[in-house]
Amino acid sequence: MQELKVPSVGESIVEVEIGAWLKKEGEAFLADEPLVELITDKATLELPAPFAGTLKKILKAQGETARVGEAIALLEAGKAEAQAPTQVSEEASPEPLAMPAAERVMREAGVSPEEVVGTGLGGRILKEDVERYLEERAASSRPAEPAPPPAAPLPSPQAPADRPWRVDEAVPMTPLRRRIAERLLQARQTTAMLTTFNEADMSAVIALRRELGEAFQKKHGVKLGFMSFFVKAVVQALKEIPELNAEIRDGTIVYHRYYDIGIAVGGGEGLVVPVLRDADRLSFAEIEKQIADFAERARTKKLKPEELMGGTFTITNGGIYGSLNSTPLLNPPQVGILGMHAIQERPVAREGQVVIRPMMYLALSYDHRIVDGREAVTFLRRVKELIENPVRLLLEV
Known part of the structure; x- marks a missing residue:
């Protein structure tokens, strides 16, 4: 034993x-x-x-x-x-094969393997197959009127006797959610955080993706997204404004001479920030592949702890959820985080004319203990310039 x-x-x-x-x-x-x-x-x-x-x-x-x-x-x-x-072995049992994660979901939901159609290799049942079956079953049996919340409800103090449907549900915080809460509170309490804003005209990047996107995907097997442009722009700006690629450690300022960029992605239990190591040495395709891999493994809870550690600067994209503008919170001990937002067509002035352009608001939160307003504004303006003229990312000018 x-x-x-x-x-x-x-x-x-x-x-x-x-x-x-x-x-x-x-x-x-x-x-x-x-x-x-x-x-x-x-x-x-x-x-x-x-x-x-x-x-x-x-x-x-x-x-x-x-x-x-x-x-x-x-x-x-x-x-x-x-x-x-x-x-x-399919021959050894009349029941369909199922992956361990799928078995767990079926066991918890009281579903037998015969009820689920497997789409995996050899008809193997995947977790996604079970989740799809449960969604379809729930949709087919959903009542016309909304039902009270499931699980064991708690009587709400705001629930009069004649309104029994007003209930609360207590759910324990997971370790990941507790850690997120601690980090957010730490960012507020231990940093002198300020945020500066700008906006970028996304016309050039959109045109470049439209022109080269199909060829890029055929060659590299991954879509050309917006994030690789921003990672490249951030790295270039960090080289020029090193104060944002630093941290305070034991009363000293430590300037990082490497570029590990954290990319905030939504996981099953909350936001996680896996890190692109040595992002300055990665190609557009390598960046996109790593980000796609991070996103998939965050969804399936397969990220490794070491992939979430470190990082010298963070990029978060609230735009994928529709956010038009926000103030991103720092990820200590980092002193800078860039927030991307939704692209929205807006009227802007160009050479004395009002034209419609696809615009994105950018937000840079920074620790004022290290970074002055001049450096922060210069950094964000540099990112804007590189995004609006993406050829500069290739020539590093």
Whole structure:
């Protein structure tokens, strides 16, 4: 019998929350097959099996916490070789095959595999297949009038006796959501944050994407998005205004001579900021591929803790949610964050004429302890110039 222990999952992380167990007690597993989800304050990870065997006993149930190095289950090796292949063989069982994540969702929803049509390899049921089935089932059985909230409701103090539908639902904060709250509060309390605004005419970038987008996608297998232009523009501006690529550390100002750009993406439980390492050395295609990969793995909770650490500057795009303007909060110890927003056609003056242009508001929040208004305004104006004349990004002028 061997213990399954919580591994080291990243710098400064000493405790995790146990997520869903992907195997039940007595169930066989293969080497490297995911056994359980570990929820940290940075990401949700799947802990793989160190060998093939059987899950004998779960020591930490879902929702409990465990420290790094603590045992959370007992495993027995050597008895799964004959059993496990039968779990992945279509001929060995009349039931459709299902991925572990799909099995978990079906188990929680009380759905049998026969009810779901698998779209994976060999008809394997994916998590997305189960979620789609549940959505379709819910839509077909949805009542004409809105139903009261599910789960165990709490009587609301604002609910009169004749209005029983007024209820509250208490949901525990996840470690990731707690960490987000702490970071946002820290940004407010420990920095002298100011925000400056500008706007960029997106005509040139839009025209460039329209002209080269199809060829770009055929060659690189990824769409040419707006974010790669902004990453390139930010890196160039940081080279010229190094105060925004710095941090305060032990009473000193540390200027970073490398460019690790955090890209805020929406995950399943909140906003996470994976980091593009050495962004100045990446091509447009490499930037787009990494961002697409980050977004997909944030959605499926597959980001690694080390991918969320560090970063010298952050870019966040509220425009994908329709935000026209906002004040982004700093991501300490970084001293700068650029907020992108929705592109909207607006009348602007050009050479004495009023014309319609696709405009985007830009917001730069900065720590006034290091960055003066002059540097902040110059930085944002430089980003604007590079976006409005994207050929400069290639020539670095």
